Amino acid sequence: MNNPKLSIVDLTKRYAPGLDPAVDCLSMSVEEGHLVALLGPSGCGKTTTLRMVAGLMDPTSGSIMVDGKDITQTPVHKRGMGMVFQSYALFPHMDVAQNVAFGLQMRKVGSKEQNRRVVEALDLVKLGHLAGRQVKELSGGQQQRIAIARALVVEPTLLLLDEPLSNLDAKLRENMRTEIRSIQQRTGATTLFVTHDQDEALDMADRIAVMNGGIIEQYGAPAEVYERPQTHFVADFIGQANFFASAVVADDGAAADGERSYVVDVDGFGRFGAVGAAGLAGSTHEIVVRPHRLKTSLQQPAGPFIEGVIERVSYTGDSLSLGLRAGGKELLSQMPTASSGIPRLGQTAYLSWDPADAFIIPGTAGIPHGTERPATADALAAQDVA
Amino acid sequence: MSQNTLAAHPPAAARTAAPVFKPRRKTGTFVFNALVFLLYLFLLAPLLIVVVISFASNQYLSFPPEGFTLDWYAALPGQETFMSGLRISLITASAVTVLVLILGVPAALALARFRFKGKAAIQAFFLSPLMIPSIVLALGLVLLFGPLKLNNTYAGIIIGHIAVTFPFVVRTTLMSLATTDTSCEEAARILGGDSWTVFRRITLPLIRPGVIAGGVIAFIVSFDEAVISLFVAESGLPTLPVQVLRYVENSADAAVAALSVLLILFSMAVVVIVERVMGLRKAL
Structure with missing residues (x-):
């Protein structure tokens, strides 16, 4: 990222003095042509961040730079952005073509050029035939696409999408995901996308910024955020997860991608393998194992395992989700279905994992897992040194 | 056979039930309309009287009218x-x-x-x-x-x-x-x-x-x-x-x-x- 399209530096928004900031010293940069998702629960500051980038809201402090130029003080109408609102915000008193042409008129584009670009933009969203329609005659999906055409026709410096899919029904949402992604890639528009839907973010984004409480918990590629969550919140918010409080007992040598293999002592379940960043030996951390990476079998496996009782079985056709109780802990696992041998409630199952599938979350150091846990970890570490 | 009688029963009941309700709804509508009419009459009475008097040939502002005339309108300009x-x-x-x-x-x-x-x-x-x-x-x-x-x-x-x-x-x-x-x-x-x-x-x-x-x-x-x-x-x-x-x-x-x-x-x-x-x- 040597030449970021957008960089946000120490951006802070405090709605009132004394209140916790809605956005707290947030910094990130977005590469040209990327689609970046701001993902988080409601109230995490993602929409506030987007509105500050758009210029609809003044930051309390910090700066926003586009193409290396500070635009923090630039008024909204001079920023040259394109935005698609959750409600689409089409102008109800204009027809489709007038809606799309509005931004061009503001830029004093000649009427011939206007017509050409409106047609082009409507063709881009495959709604060229609706140019003369009134806005209220359109379906939600069509309105959405018109809103995208209206934002893109001005060739915006940044395309900002504020939960654009949340008002569509499930089926249409799937289609629009692909549609938006393909339009974005064809136009190469650098895009900031606010969503609370992790599937949407994983599916569409080049980079995901997982936000919580006004800060970015983790910023990275979808696979990175999913496979290598840096905090408990990220692991928990994106996808399903099993967490185990573990003492990292010993470094077990190099793993793939510059990571290290470790031997961990999982709280109450014995010693397992896990991977993580260098230098974690001797500390206490949480490890995360995704349900579909938990190997579940009804026979005792050879290596270390966790024994659990099946409490919940949910069969979806191509996969089987299990809820298990093991040592007072609720665990989730997923397995491909077989035509026979479906696990039953109350049966005992054995869980294990490949060391590469258990990730030591670095951001959870020092979390008190149990009252005596740190002491035990210290003792274990001391034992190992000896 | 018994299935047939069962199937035939509900529509018959509905048919007999329908005329029972109809006249009652009619009375209700009539009373309601009458009340609305009276209410409007009460609200509009002063206006109606003004309209009537404006066409009356009475020498002075009074009621009831004694005859029809358009003189008052003609005199306005x-x-x-x-x-x-x-x-x-x-x-x-x-x-x-x-x-x-x-x-x-x-x-x-x-x-x-x-x-x-x-x-x-x-x-x-x-x-x-x-x-x-x-x-x-x-x-x-x-x-x-x-x-x-x-x-x-x-x-x-x-x-x-x-x-x-x-x-x-x-x-x-x-x-x-x-x-x-x-x-x-x-x-x-x-x-x-x-x-x-x-x-x-x-x-x-x-x-x-x-x-x-x-x-x-x-x-x-x-x-x-x-x-x-x-x-x-x-x-x-x-x-x-x-x-x-x-x-x-x-x-x-x-x-x-x-x-x-x-x-x-x-x-x-x-x-x-x-x-x-x-x-x-x-x-x-």
């Missing part, structure tokens, strides 16, 4: 006081409508879209003339206008009428603003519209029903206003309502009734035309 009153009232009401919209719409916009100190107090203040008896306002205006030399001037009447009509415009505009999506304005700003362009091309068209409703109400209220006009400009610029008052004081023929009928028709025409052309009902 010759009544110099009425014609000058009408002219003054139309000029006043038109000027008031334009000015009160220019003042009221931005005021409503500020109240709806911005946050500032003392907003609640200002809002209450703007709407307060609705709660003050107009005779109190009129007296205050006379005392204030004396040293300012505004009594018996158009400026004086217009200022007085603006005070009375301002709350209506603020109200109706606020109502329209409350129902419009602010993200339309935000979208227009992001697309490059400055404040004035966004107001002219987006906000104003969206709140048009409220603005028009406010304007129509302001016009009718100003046209109809008697108390302030009487206090502020009785001798210098008597408006139509003032002339009507004076006329009734001095003479008792039915010319006033004929005039009233025309004014009723005029008001109705204004409302109907605006409703047909711009959809007033949406705003009210």
Whole structure:
């Protein structure tokens, strides 16, 4: 990222003095042509961040730079952005073509050029035939696409999408995901996308910024955020997860991608393998194992395992989700279905994992897992040194 | 066989049940319609009497009518006081409508879209003339206008009428603003519209029903206003309502009734035309 399209530096928004900031010293940069998702629960500051980038809201402090130029003080109408609102915000008193042409008129584009670009933009969203329609005659999906055409026709410096899919029904949402992604890639528009839907973010984004409480918990590629969550919140918010409080007992040598293999002592379940960043030996951390990476079998496996009782079985056709109780802990696992041998409630199952599938979350150091846990970890570490 | 009888049973029951309900609903509808009719009669009786009297050949304002005549209508154009009153009232009401919209719409916009100190107090203040008896306002205006030399001037009447009509415009505009999506304005700003362009091309068209409703109400209220006009400009610029008052004081023929009928028709025409052309009902 040597030449970021957008960089946000120490951006802070405090709605009132004394209140916790809605956005707290947030910094990130977005590469040209990327689609970046701001993902988080409601109230995490993602929409506030987007509105500050758009210029609809003044930051309390910090700066926003586009193409290396500070635009923090630039008024909204001079920023040259394109935005698609959750409600689409089409102008109800204009027809489709007038809606799309509005931004061009503001830029004093000649009427011939206007017509050409409106047609082009409507063709881009495959709604060229609706140019003369009134806005209220359109379906939600069509309105959405018109809103995208209206934002893109001005060739915006940044395309900002504020939960654009949340008002569509499930089926249409799937289609629009692909549609938006393909339009974005064809136009190469650098895009900031606010969503609370992790599937949407994983599916569409080049980079995901997982936000919580006004800060970015983790910023990275979808696979990175999913496979290598840096905090408990990220692991928990994106996808399903099993967490185990573990003492990292010993470094077990190099793993793939510059990571290290470790031997961990999982709280109450014995010693397992896990991977993580260098230098974690001797500390206490949480490890995360995704349900579909938990190997579940009804026979005792050879290596270390966790024994659990099946409490919940949910069969979806191509996969089987299990809820298990093991040592007072609720665990989730997923397995491909077989035509026979479906696990039953109350049966005992054995869980294990490949060391590469258990990730030591670095951001959870020092979390008190149990009252005596740190002491035990210290003792274990001391034992190992000896 | 038994299945057949079962299947046949419910429709038969429904058929017998239907006539039982029908007459009862009919009586209910009849009573309701009769009550509504009486209510309207009660509300409209004074107007109806005025209409009847305006065509009556009675020498004086009285009821019942003694014969039919159109003389009272024919005599109206010759009544110099009425014609000058009408002219003054139309000029006043038109000027008031334009000015009160220019003042009221931005005021409503500020109240709806911005946050500032003392907003609640200002809002209450703007709407307060609705709660003050107009005779109190009129007296205050006379005392204030004396040293300012505004009594018996158009400026004086217009200022007085603006005070009375301002709350209506603020109200109706606020109502329209409350129902419009602010993200339309935000979208227009992001697309490059400055404040004035966004107001002219987006906000104003969206709140048009409220603005028009406010304007129509302001016009009718100003046209109809008697108390302030009487206090502020009785001798210098008597408006139509003032002339009507004076006329009734001095003479008792039915010319006033004929005039009233025309004014009723005029008001109705204004409302109907605006409703047909711009959809007033949406705003009210």
